[in-house]
Amino acid sequence: MLSFDYIRASGAGDAIAAGLRPQARYLGGGTNLVDLMRENIEQPRTLVDVSALSHEIAEQDDGSLLIGAAAKNTAVAENRLVRNRYPVLARAVLAGASAQIRNMATVGGNLLQRTRCYYFYDDAARCNKRTPGSGCDARDGFNRIHAILGASPACVATHPSDMCVALAALDAVVHVEGPDGTRRIPFAHFHRLPGEHPKQENVLAPAELITAVELPAASATAKSTYRKVRDRASYAFALVSVAGILEVQDGKLSLVRLALGGVAHKPWRAVKAEAVLLGGPANEAAFRAAADAELADAVPLRDNAFKVELAKRTLVAVLQELSA
Amino acid sequence: MHFTINGSDHDLELDVRTSLLDLLRDHLYLTGTKKGCNQGACGACTILVDGERINACLALAVQYQHRAITTIEGVGMSSRLDQLQTAFIEHDGFQCGYCTPGQICSAIGMAAEARRGLPSVLTADLCADVIDLNHDELRERMSGNLCRCGAYNGIIDAIRETFVEETV
Numbered sequence: 105m106l107s108f109d110y111i112r113a114s115g116a117g118d119a120i121a122a123g124l125r126p127q128a129r130y131l132g133g134g135t136n137l138v139d140l141m142r143e144n145i146e147q148p149r150t151l152v153d154v155s156a157l158s159h160e161i162a163e164q165d166d167g168s169l170l171i172g173a174a175a176k177n178t179a180v181a182e183n184r185l186v187r188n189r190y191p192v193l194a195r196a197v198l199a200g201a202s203a204q205i206r207n208m209a210t211v212g213g214n215l216l217q218r219t220r221c222y223y224f225y226d227d228a229a230r231c232n233k234r235t236p237g238s239g240c241d242a243r244d245g246f247n248r249i250h251a252i253l254g255a256s257p258a259c260v261a262t263h264p265s266d267m268c269v270a271l272a273a274l275d276a277v278v279h280v281e282g283p284d285g286t287r288r289i290p291f292a293h294f295h296r297l298p299g300e301h302p303k304q305e306n307v308l309a310p311a312e313l314i315t316a317v318e319l320p321a322a323s324a325t326a327k328s329t330y331r332k333v334r335d336r337a338s339y340a341f342a343l344v345s346v347a348g349i350l351e352v353q354d355g356k357l358s359l360v361r362l363a364l365g366g367v368a369h370k371p372w373r374a375v376k377a378e379a380v381l382l383g384g385p386a387n388e389a390a391f392r393a394a395a396d397a398e399l400a401d402a403v404p405l406r407d408n409a410f411k412v413e414l415a416k417r418t419l420v421a422v423l424q425e426l427s428a
Numbered sequence: 429m430h431f432t433i434n435g436s437d438h439d440l441e442l443d444v445r446t447s448l449l450d451l452l453r454d455h456l457y458l459t460g461t462k463k464g465c466n467q468g469a470c471g472a473c474t475i476l477v478d479g480e481r482i483n484a485c486l487a488l489a490v491q492y493q494h495r496a497i498t499t500i501e502g503v504g505m506s507s508r509l510d511q512l513q514t515a516f517i518e519h520d521g522f523q524c525g526y527c528t529p530g531q532i533c534s535a536i537g538m539a540a541e542a543r544r545g546l547p548s549v550l551t552a553d554l555c556a557d558v559i560d561l562n563h564d565e566l567r568e569r570m571s572g573n574l575c576r577c578g579a580y581n582g583i584i585d586a587i588r589e590t591f592v593e594e595t596v
Contacts, residue, residue, distance in 0.1 A: 105445045108444065109444075110444045131491070133486075134486055134487060134488055134491065135468060135483075135486050138447070138486050139467050142466075142467070151444075153491060155491060178480075181546070181547070182545075182547075188554075188555060191554050194554050195549060195554070199549045202483075202571060203534070203538065203541065204468075204572045205486070207480045207481060207537075208482050208486065332549075337571075339572055
């Protein structure tokens with residue numbers, strides 16, 4: 105690990121001032137960043153500790169919920185309003201990592217965590233995300249855990265977060281503050297697909313800091329859940345996961361929001377499946393047709409063709425559970 | 429830097445790169461906390477900070493100044509074992525013992541989480557006030573601690589006897 109200057113920020117203003125230093129990185133719980141620094145994959149010259157910034161979880165006047173970026177994963181899953189109104193988020197958080205890591209990891213850091221692609225972590229391998237232009241050893245390597253949707257010739261890595269899959273389904277809004285002021289980024293636009301520049305994983309400008317994540321007011325009658333499929337029953341990254349929010353009125357689906365994890369470079373909002381389902385009946389044929397539509401463009405690699413059917417079946421299972 | 433560990437204050441000069449785990453083991457000689465994977469995958473380094481369990485290997489020490497840090501040395505001593513440590517012995521909750529300090533600190537943190545009603549991914553009713561710490565719940569909640577000897581059944585029995593049966 106290279107040495108760095110450590111600055112503990114007491115507010116967003118001084119965090120951003122320090123974040124403007126060359127090769128500065130913001131530090132939350134460190135569960136991903138410290139590990140990557142130890143492997144010399146991340147080499148910040150300044151670490152700006154933002155873990156003392158807002159960790160409040162507070163309901164706003166319009167019924168939305170504002171979660172401070174420094175809130176720990178455990179605090180999010182434990183919050184009464186989250187458990188009551190956003191079970192998809194509580195379940196997604198609890199499906200991720202281990203209890204120890206959830207006690208350390210922050211919401212802001214969760215959005216910014218890097219892929220778990222083996223070749224990204226292995227500095228003897230070629231990786232366009234780690235070293236732009238070097239190539240991708242995953243594309244023709246062991247790629248069982250890699251992307252089936254939205255990948256590019258340059259990168260087939262997946263986003264590892266569970267929480268973010270729920271946030272995508274919830275239409276969350278990311279609040280950021282930077283040298284040029286504040287802005288709000290719809291969750292679907294926060295993360296990027298790899299394209300030709302897989303190192304750029306989100307739309308944040310230099311020194312921009314995530315200050316909070318906002319959850320729009322929840323429908324009191326909608327049901328939601330998160331289902332994660334992985335190689336062991338606990339403490340493993342998703343092969344495929346599904347976040348679903350559903351409401352049925354008079355036998356018709358009046359609200360459908362679906363997102364997939366483990367299949368793409370970003371949390372994958374299943375807009376095609378939603379379009380098939382919205383306003384239609386809640387039955388297995390419709391669910392299957394929606395899943396087929398969403399995965400129609402899937403491009404499997406050598407080892408991960410199983411994910412296509414797995415994603416379809418997991419989507420159908422979640423839809424059945426929520427409409428039962 | 430200033431640290432409070434097992435009730436004792438420590439002031440020392442430290443490279444900012446030092447992990448909380450290396451601070452404990454290499455600078456303060458509190459070697460009860462173990463280094464397993466050193467990347468947050470095994471849980472051998474689990475300690476308590478303000479009563480919450482964390483992986484000391486992923487923590488930069490500089491972030492944990494002025495917090496109440498508890499290691500296995502603060503849980504019990506060989507002359508006066510904690511109830512959970514005694515239960516680990518009685519239930520064969522280990523073979524080699526390398527993961528045991530982490531298992532014990534983790535279980536103490538786990539019990540506190542359950543007491544305040546924190547659900548797990550297996551908890552059917554997310555809003556339940558009382559958590560039923562059944563076998564599956566305990567295994568899920570302890571999944572961040574690996575035991576390569578495979579003493580899991582003894583570990584679960586020891587935790588169950590200490591934290592679950594006490595309330596029956």
